Amino acid sequence: MADQEAVKLYGMWSSPFSRRVELALKLKGVPFEYIEEDLSNKSPLLLKYNPIHKKVPVLVHNGKPVVESLVILEYVDEIWKNNPILPQDPYERAMARFWGSFIDDKILVTAKKVHFCLDKEREAVILEVCEQMKMLEKQLNGKDFFGGDKIGFVDIVGNIVAFWFPITQKVLGSDFFTSEKFPGLFKWIGKLQEIDVVNESRPPREKHLAYVRAQFEALKIAPK
Incomplete structure (x- = not known):
């Protein structure tokens, strides 16, 4: 043990x-x-x-x-075998790995471009991010969590979309990630917020907001 x-x-x-x-x-x-x-x-x-x-x-x-x-x-x-976060079924396990990698290798990589591109280019990059987010949202398929009826691997990885994206969006003065555009993801975020350990495992909002704003200001890319 x-x-x-x-x-x-x-x-x-x-x-x-x-x-x-x-x-x-x-x-x-x-x-x-x-x-x-x-x-x-x-x-x-x-x-x-x-x-x-x-x-x-x-x-x-x-x-x-x-x-x-x-x-x-x-x-x-x-x-630690208790409370498994990856599915036991081999196919579902492989799909969880795939979507976890999709979040890090596709969504996050594209989202980072938003921070550094010019205004004309930014619109196209935001559109690409939204298309990728729609692909991710489709995987919920009416479920509370990507893992089904309880939090799992993709939910844990996707926490960055749930709680870091809104902070960055606020600093940038953008509105591409909204409940109107992504009702499934926002319903999922609401379910995540009902879990105490999820709330304990994310930064304090105001401190986080100030930190991200300072980062962007240092790079001279935050809105004036």
Whole structure:
């Protein structure tokens, strides 16, 4: 049996990738020590445990590091069998992995372009993001969660869409992500907000808003 007392999570309070691992551990009821990292002054331990990417999150279990949030989620699910977050059916399991990767490799990659492109280009990129979000929304198919009647892998990964996108949108002064355009996703967000550990595993809204606004202002891309 895994030694739960030997679990450490190196993260950063505003990182959606750190927060998704934190959420998975809490859903499993796994006690862990959280170590906050200053990414402008990375600790020697972070650099030791993740020498390739040099970023959070890093899960250290029994002295062994696991990096990259999607990999960590699967590791957590394999080590602690209670409250599974991935489906047991092989096909459904593969589909959950696919949509988790879709969120990170498609939606997030496209959304990042919105921050850095010119106004004329921004409209086309926002349209692309919306098309990808519609593809994701379609997977709910009337369910409360992507995992069915309870939170699962895709819901945990998609937390970034639920709680980080609205913050970024507010700072940018945009309105592409609304309940009118995405009723299914907003219904899903409402269900997520009913879960205590989900609310515990996301940044305080006003602090997060101020942080994102400061980031954009530093890049001189926030609306004046």
